[in-house]
Amino acid sequence: MKIAIYARVSTERQEKEETIKSQLEVLRDYAKQNSYSVIDEYIDDGWSGEMMARPELDRLRDDANKGMFEGVLIHSPDRLARNYAYQYLIQEELEKKKIKLLFVNHEISDNPEDQLMLGFQGLIAEYEKAKILERTRRGRLAKARRGQIIGSIPPYGYDYVKKTEKREGYYKVNESEASVVKTIFSMFVKDKKSLRGIVRELTLKGQKPRGGGAKWGRSSVARIISNTSYTGTTYYNKYYSCETENSQQKYRRLKRTGRRLRDKSDWIAISIPRIIEKTLFDQAQNQLVENMRLSPRNVKYQYLLKGMVICGECGLHFYGSPNHGKTYYRCSNRNKRFPFKKDCKASIVKTTTLDLLVWQSIAKAIQKPEIITEQVKRYQERHHTQQQEIQKELERTTSKLSKLDAKESRLLDAYSGKVISLDQLKEKVRVIKVEREALEQQRQKTESEGRSYPHNVVKGVRYYCKAISRRLNTLSFDERQTILRLLLNEVEINDQTVLIKGVIPVNTEHPVKERIAMAHSNTVSTTSCSLDPQVRVRRSLPAHLSQSNPDFPYRSHWK
Template sequence: MYNVIIYARVSTLIQAEQGYSIDAQLEDCRKKAQELGATNIEEYIDRGKSGKFLERPELQKMLYNIKHSETNYDALIIYKLDRLSRDSMGLAYIIKILQQNNIKIISTDGAHYGTNPQDILIMQMMGSISEFENALRKERSIRGKIEKRRQGKIDKVKKYGFIYNNKKKNFDINKEEAEIIKKIFNWFTEERIGAFKIAKRINKLKIPTPLPSKNIHIWHENTIRGILRDESYAGTMHTMKYKFEKISIKKIKKTIRPKSEWIDVSVPAIVEKITWEKAQEILNDNKNNKRNTKNIWLLQGLVLCNICKKPMYIKQTITKSKNTNNKVFYFRCRTKIYNHAGLPEKCDARSVQVNVVEDLVWNTLLKIFYSKETLEKYLKRNRKENTENILLEELITKRQTLLNKKNTITDWFLDGKLEEDIATEKLNKLNMELDTLNLRIKMLKKNATKQPATIESLYNKFHEVNNPDREKKKEIIQSVDKIYLERLDDTNGKYCVPKLKLNIILY
């Protein structure tokens, strides 16, 4: 019995025209298989469409089957070694899997690549050569790009507020969207409304989002901040800003090139330079303020709304005064922040000042941890139940899919098949999805993997330090799994003492 796999790939139209076509590859490969006396042939074919989002699902399927199927494959037939992977890192990865399964690589020109060290070295060298050719090609394409930009031309790319003009290879202003941009800058610099409130305001007006997709159909504060930071709106678009590098089979490094390497292209301005600069000042101020208060939130990520069981987020109240040192922060139910399609209606939960909750939680913990007996008694009533494991697995699979997509985009970018701006746009979108996913996985993992701690260790951890500072307190509070919070009173004002219902769940 001779089990053979055939893998064929065509990535661009150009290659197809150069006689690399899938049919030609397959014909050669099948012939080879017959020569070898194969009795069982499996075929995996990846067809590419230039410029479109692409994956190599068949290659992945093939590797999966090699690893998991019961068939013992003898050989993999390919047209040329570069069909497998264009970079040596990817090739090394594929070879490793083939090697582990004792599968020979045979190319249609008759070259055999076995599994001995010499052959592996030759294969890796060939991979390096094809990688080098790619680098050359990329450099040439970058030089062409630079020339194009110097002439004031940009790549076709979607940017909110603009329409790409194919003739002049630059933007025209999209009047409707430009109005929104102007409003955003005006609200931010003149009325001093924060990015979060602006997003909320725009969502209320039901204005379509810059990048509509299945999952993202509301404006986020980050979208707003992205717009405020974007100098294109003041007439200067920075291009060649990012560099993508593949540092391992799964990791892509996106780095900012030194400013001297950026190429500025003039585009039609939507707001005045002076307005844009003012926005930068405010943004930088905010950033510095945020940095100072970072790490001191004892309960961040732990507090859930007792009414709807959704997370409560820390939000700053918008105070009319310009005194930045007098900020008040509140825990606010998520449904009151992002109230958009897909989420339940706003719940009735009232917001509670963060410091009030922190004090109450700490004092409650002091009571619970008063002695080992009090702790044991509390745990008997309040230990959390372990579910959610299946969901976690699903999310992890989904994350892998997204990571693969990212990988593919980088592949395509590195191969010179995808413009930088389009790659950036796609990667940004994926990163946004990944961020959300990672956060959920992190939350679930925290629940699923931690073994319930012993009373002894919980108690000791709590009493380790006599007068814990905030940092130490935060560490101690990590033994809290979640806190359900509900405000029961109906008083108003900064100085009234709210009546709170609290349910602390320990690990």
């Protein structure tokens, strides 16, 4: 009898363990013992039995239609399919073509008893898979709750140390890769480089990704920047598997190839060594959002204030909208669809009018820097008062921490003197630990609010304005947009008033004059200005910068 051999393993791990090889050896021996003539072998390596669409199974079914063989030899029913419905469907399809199913571990005849047994085997295989999955799921959850690492493939920047009889596996920092991770965050946050720019720099420096590829991909860099693991905490149970919709891929090794984010309350935190400070990571996430908002993409029309205009009535962004050859800014509330209400009545604004108004307002502030410096001086006075309050708060928190240390010391003395039991000591120390952690968090928050204010801000503003004012009348569209994005947080439209909320770009790491020269050379490029967000002064400056325009009813104010 002419037969075909079909073999399947469901995971890459089984592939590596060569279970497919052992399957084939058994099948070939069985065919030889029964004097079967093997026409072809159909092997699905690493394909789930839950999937009906498998490349070699489809080839087998196509060849069955051509009448190439009289029987199909399989190790056991669960190798054909883990789902009983799929198993029955394939069996019926082959039987209609007079092709016999042969199993090494169970001979099947046409009598009702054998067919019933085959059905039971399919159901048991399906039940067994569900049971294995549930047992594995519960075991991994329990392991994660004990703070143990799940999986042996660490994020870039870490190595996985295999478990032994005495301890579980864990992540340790790979110093070489960790250095690259720090470089990526520094370039993204401090140098304001795009993902493409980071990829270019890494390639020029000869830094290769872990897989040894020729160059980095933007998606790989984006995953590193958004991975919370680098702050010292990784999460298990963060996603759940699901079937993807409208997939263009004909064959998928697994049924559920998509991932969806779980509710954050279901995430299980696992502590690992830290590579990036939390503040730097948070700044990177804000920068990702900002980059997405200001991304140029492929646009037909140019909008000088793209991503910067805010509706003062509803708080949503204005977006650029062309209409009969003219362009306008309009509130995105107008795009809402049922059941969301269009409850904003903000008027549309001509881009030429608003762009001109804002640019002239900025130009006036640059040419007359005292408009800004007067408000800087007032802010410095307020900042000094705030710093005094912050210092008092830090002293109070430090005092409370010292009292907790003394209390813990007294408890240890009481336990040594057998005044309290070990259980009582543990409970009281646990309470102290919780209080200490809360106070430490409060102290860190207070310290972050109490960052020192640069002393040379006024001088820096004057140098900055002088450097830009030299070229105000010769700047291109892209150069003007670059300067606006550097100097503005947002432009808020309230009825007949335009409120300009600005940023004072000051950096204390280098001399101000030197930084300005670097930031505004003849090119005024977006990548040449590396002003650190943590030392920028982001304050509203409520000084008037009135700008009248007889053709435009809006008035602009600096804030």
